[in-house]
Amino acid sequence: MTVTAPYRSALPAGRDGITRTLRAEWTKFRTVRGWMITTVAAALVTMLLGLLFAVGSRTSCSVGPVEVACPAVPLGPGGEAVQDRFFFANQTLTGDGSITARVTSMTGVITYPPPDHDKLVSGLVPWAKAGIMIKASAAPGSSYAAVTLTGRHGVRMQDDFTHDTAGRPGGVTAAAPRWLRLTRSGGTLTGYESPDGTRWTEIGTARPAALPATVRAGLFVTSPSDMTVKANTMGGSIVQARFTQASAVFDRVEVRGRASGAWRGDDVGDDGGKTDWERYHRPSGLLQAGGTLTVTGSGDIAPSRDGVRVESTLTGVVLGLILVIVVAVMFVTAEYRRGLIRTTLLAEPRRGRVLAAKAAVAGAVAFVTGLTAGAVAVPLSVAVLRAGGNHVLPVSPLTEVRVVAGVAALFAATAVLAVALGALYRRSVAAVTTGIVLLVVPYVIATASVLPDAASEWLTRLSPAAGFAILQSIPEYAHVTGHYTPSDGYYPLAPWAGMAVLCLYAALALGLAVTRLRRRDA
Structure with a gap:
């Protein structure tokens, strides 16, 4: 006790201590070339797959043997189809x-x-x-x-x-x-x-x-x-x-x-x-x-529900999320694998602060990555789709901004969840596999029409895959007859409610990881 107290009093405290810890974690992240390359790859994959989908989609109508542009879909007073x-x-x-x-x-x-x-x-x-x-x-x-x-x-x-x-x-x-x-x-x-x-x-x-x-x-x-x-x-x-x-x-x-x-x-x-x-x-x-x-x-x-939805341009998000999970997990597990976590905890004994700083850095990097990918993929792919004669269901500027920001939020929350899993498992393969099973697999199963509709809806209501609801651009209307299921792009939770479910999983996992880090040796 006579040694520990003076040692702790010499450490940076308060806001300065948090800032230094964040700066240290950001320095670790940006100096590892593989992590930076993979992060850039996550953005490129998201953009390029969306653009590839748009380039490969063409629609036309015919009058007899003559191919013509399809008639315009009427728009309501609010600009909706x-x-x-x-x-x-x-x-x-x-x-x-x-x-x-x-x-x-x-x-x-x-x-x-x-x-x-x-x-x-x-x-x-x-x-x-x-x-x-x-x-x-x-x-x-x-x-x-x-x-x-x-x-x-x-x-x-x-x-x-x-x-x-x-x-x-x-x-x-x-x-x-x-x-x-x-x-x-x-x-x-x-x-x-x-x-x-x-x-x-x-x-x-x-x-x-x-x-x-x-x-x-x-x-x-x-x-x-x-x-x-x-x-x-x-x-x-x-x-x-x-x-x-x-x-x-x-x-x-x-x-x-x-x-x-x-x-x-x-x-x-x-x-x-x-x-x-x-x-x-x-x-x-x-x-x-x-x-x-x-x-x-x-x-x-x-x-109207007939047309291509704005979020269809984000077909690369799933692969981008997998890359985000890999990077965020390795951001934690690499220190355990090389034994550097002890040095980190000696420099900052507040273990909860260390993990929170890692989550903040990984989440911020993922947010910027998703925001960049969405801001390029959505407007560019929509323009290509329309040039190919496709009817893209119009949405308000606010909704389009929410979809783009939703990609960023989805990437950020996934990164925080992956950091927590890395701290819990301390092994890359197990943590990455768990992250994919929790988030990606339920989404793929729910949207690939391999389960009954009711099961798909519950899967996207209770699992972290609920976060994909943030990308839904066309709402469900109770007075319109339709098949409203995840495979058709409709989720049982509202966009921000679905994102809240994913954030809750991330917060819970992070809390468990902090508890384990405090109770067990590094």
Whole structure:
């Protein structure tokens, strides 16, 4: 005790001591040429594999024997890719006003559903929609608000493709019709519903992004594909989608305000690619009989999932992470292998500080590596993809920044985890193998469709592979029919929540490593 106390008092303390320890660890890292080369390789692999994916991806369409560029996908008011196909019976409405209608019937047809796929059946898919709408124009992607009755989700108020507010549940029959109302006051639209046309309940309000003074107000019907998901015996799922169509009967229709008196029918978003059912059996359209209007339509009004996702340009991230794990582990284990850890701990007996400094240096280097790789790979590969005729799903600048920063965060958290594993195992092979098994293997298994969907979701919820959610650019929308699984680029946790799971693993491993380092000889 008489020797130890004076020795400790001579050591650097406080902030100066931390700075010196960090500087010492950074000096060790940068002076080992192999570690620096491998770190650069991690960035290059991430960039080059993403660019290789982009160069090898080309898309084109044809008109007869002639190859042409594919038609542009409509964009919504927020810049997102959208589906905007439906039949719209409408009038022009200038200034403030309202539209009210009673829905007395909603029916539909689903083509060739399982199990036999040999007949047409009557029925409505859950997100078939029939209701009233105020829309900037009949152009696909234009701003709108709607109050709609759905196949299985009751009454909803939706606007500008991404916003959805629930009203009362239930369907419609002739004995129990549903009344809908949508009013405009300046830039605010308010939706209402009623069981009898007398007692009205407000559903919600919306402020669509770009409504001009003169808009279209009317009745609409649409019906998205019928989707079924069947487990594959080899793992993953088999997803099938079939054409559907819906019809709704409206009466007591009233448009208040400065509106035109004639109804016009617009097949919004029709690109000429109609099915045989539409051509020969029941085409979309409007039928009027006295005060009753029957509207038939198909399609969907929702964000689109069809296209290449921004994070698809980051196919090299997995290999880059493996290199990060190798470097971060060896940053620790090399000192144990050569016996230099004793010298390090003599210079700084605060063992927790030493390990924290190693984690900070490895994490900072990995962060810069990931940031550089993402900042080059994403915009460059996206530009190459678009030049090749591919439709890249647009995202906001903030989302693109988050994806790029997500690569950096993923690299940094992985490096900290690997440092902790190196300190725990003190052997390179065991630590590297554990790091890959914890992070890379669950991600590969979950996204390669070798497990049932539920198992893949739990794997990316509970394992460190949850951190890959930080790269997801297109969110899951509850009001859009889709197959939302890791193999399709959708994770069960939100981006930053998934990253928090990986960081929790890294922090736990680092805490265990500090405890072991303090309790056992170097």
